[in-house]
Amino acid sequence: MRKILLPVLILLAAAAYFGWHYSQAERDAGELELYGNVDIRQVSLAFTRSERIDQVLAEEGDQVKTGQLLATLDTRTLNLQVKRTQAAIAAQQQQVAKLRNGSRPEEVAQAAAQLSAAEAELELAQSQLNRLEDVKRRTDGRGVSAQDIDTATTHVRAARAQLAIRSEALKLAKIGPRDEDIAAAEAQLETLQADLALLNHQRDQSQLLAPTDARVRARLLEPGDIASPQWPVFTLALNDPKWVRVYVSEPDMGRLKPGMSAAVYTDSFPDQPVSGTLGYISSVAEFTPKNVQTESLRTALVYEVRVLVEDPDNRLRMGMPATVRIDESHSAPAGQSQ
Template identity: 60%
Template sequence: MNKKPLIAAAVILLAGAAALAWWLQRTPDARSELVLYGNIDIRQVSLAFNGSERIARLAVEEGDPVKAGQVLGQLDIRTLQLRAEQSRAQIAVAQQALARLQTGSRPEEVAQSRSQVAAAEADAKLAQQQLERVQSIGQSTGGRAVSQQDLDAAQARRKVAQAQLENARKAQQLVVTGPRKEDIAQAQAQLEASRAALALLDHQIAESTLKAPIDAVVRARLMEPGDMASPQRPVYTLAITDPKWVRAYVAEADLGRIRPGMAARLVTDSHPDQPLEGRIGYISSVAEFTPKTVQTEELRSSLVYEVRVLAEDAGDRLRLGMPATVRIALDADGDAARNGQRP
C-alpha cells in the first residue's frame, strides 16, 4: 500500500490547522473589540475683516501654520486715521466750550456789567430830572411855556431810561450768576459724543488688523492685496489642528458596548503600522440612516449613531477627510451596559 498520499494529506491537514490557529490568534474576538470605519474631521474657521476698506497686505499663504494672535493681514487705514484726527480736533473744541461754561464770568465781565448798570441809572436819573423840570415849568406858567408835546417826550424818555436800567440790571445778574446748568450739561454731552466717535474710529483702526484667533493651519487664501474687503467676504479659511477626531457610525446593536471616555486606537492607510491613541468623545443621541459615505462591513441601509473618536495627533499626520479605522477595546464581558454604564 502506497503511504505517500496519506502522509501528504496529513501534512496538509496539519498545515491547515496551524494556519487556522494562527489566524484565530491574530483576529480579535468580536466580543472583545469593536471596529469602526470613518473619516478624519476637524473644525474650520472663516476669517474676514470687520471693516470695508481695501486690503493693504496679507502675510501668510496656504499651508502656513499660524499662532493665536499672529497678524494675518492689514487694511488701508489712511482714511480712518484722518477721521480720527478730525475727531480729536472736535474734542478739543468741545473741551474749551465746556471749560468756558464751567469757569463762569470773568471779573472783567462782571465789572463791565456794573458799569453798564451805573450808566443806565444815570440816564434814568437824568430823564427823571428833565421830566420834573418840564412839569414844574408847566405848572408855574399854567401850561403856557410848555407844550403837551414836550411833556409827552419827557415822559417817554423817562420810561425808556427806566427800561434800559432794568435791562442792564438783569444782564448784570446773569453775568454774576453764570451759565445755566443745562448749558453745562449740553456741553458735557457734546464732549462725550466727540470722545465716543473717536473711540469708534480707534476701534475700527484696531479691527483693520486681521489676527489668528487660535493655533491653526491656513487652508485657503481667498483674497489678495488690493481687493475690497467686507465682513461678508472671508479672507482666509483656517483648519484648527487640535482637536481632531474620526467621525464614524455605530450600529444600534453595538451602541450599548461603548461609552464616552473609552480608549481607542486609530489606524490610517498612510501609516498602517503606526496607530494613534484616542478616546470616544461623543455619541449621538439621535439615530439616523447610514450615510452614503460611511464605510461599514455590511453594505446595507440601517439605523446608526454618530460617534466621534478624539485623536492624539502630536505628529500632525491626520488630514481632513482621511479614511481611518477605529479599534475599541471592550470590557471583559464585551458589553459596557452590563456593568451599569450607559452610552
C-alpha cells in the same frame, strides 16, 4: 515520499486555519476595528465692516497663533474722523471748563461798568426831559413842541429798560452759569467722547486677528477687494478639537461606551498610531428606513461615533482616511454613560 508530504501539508493548512480563526475570534472579542475620516472645525473669518482691504498677511497652509494679525483695512477715512472728533472734544472741554469756573472777575467788572453807563444814560435822559418840561411850563407850551416832549419821554423809558437789562446782567455775572447749562455742556462732551470711542473701536476692527491657534485653509480675498461681513477673508482649520468620524453597525453598539480608549492609524503613519477616546455616540440611526420591521434590516443600522484624538504633531489632516481600533479591555471611567 508523496504519501508523507500530503498529510503534512494538510496538517499545516489546518493548523494555520485554526490558528488564524482562533486569533481572529480572540481579536474580535477584545478589539473593534472601524473606518472613517478625520474631521475638524472650521472658522470663516471676515471683517465686521465694509471697506477696501489694505493688507493680507497670511497664505494658505500657514500656521497662525491666537491674536496674530492676518489682514487690515484702509483706515484713512476713519483717521480723519477721529481727528475731527478729537478737535470737537477739545473745544467742548473748554466750554465745560468755562461754565464750571463761572464768570471771571473781569466779566463782573465789565457788567458793573455797563450798569453804571446805563444809569448815567438814564440820568441824562431824565435831565433832558425835565428841562423840556420846565421850558414848557414857563412859556405856556409855546417854547417846546409836543414832539420834543414825546421824544425825550421815550428816551427816558429806553434808558430805564437798558438799566434793568444791565442790572440783571450784573446779577447773572455774579451768580454764574445755570446748573442746567453746565449739565447740557457735559452731556454734549460725553456724546463726543462716545463718538470717539466708537471710531476707535471701528479702527480696531479694521485689523483681522486670528481667534485661536489654527491653520489657514483658504485665502479668499486680496488687497484692493472690498471687505464685507458676508464675505470671509480666510477659512481657518482649528487645531483642536480634532476627531475621526466613524459609523458603527447596530450589533456593535453594545460594545461601545464613551471614554473607551482608541488608536487611530493612517496610511501616512501606519506604525505611529494617534491616541484617541470615544466621545460623541449618536442616538439616531442613519441610512436606514424610519420604521424597521425585519431582523435583517435592523442589522443594517449604523450610528455616527466621534473618536476624539490627541494630535500634538498635527499629523492628521481634514478628510484623511483613518482606521480606528478600540480596545474593549479598557472600559469607560465609572459614572460615564452613553
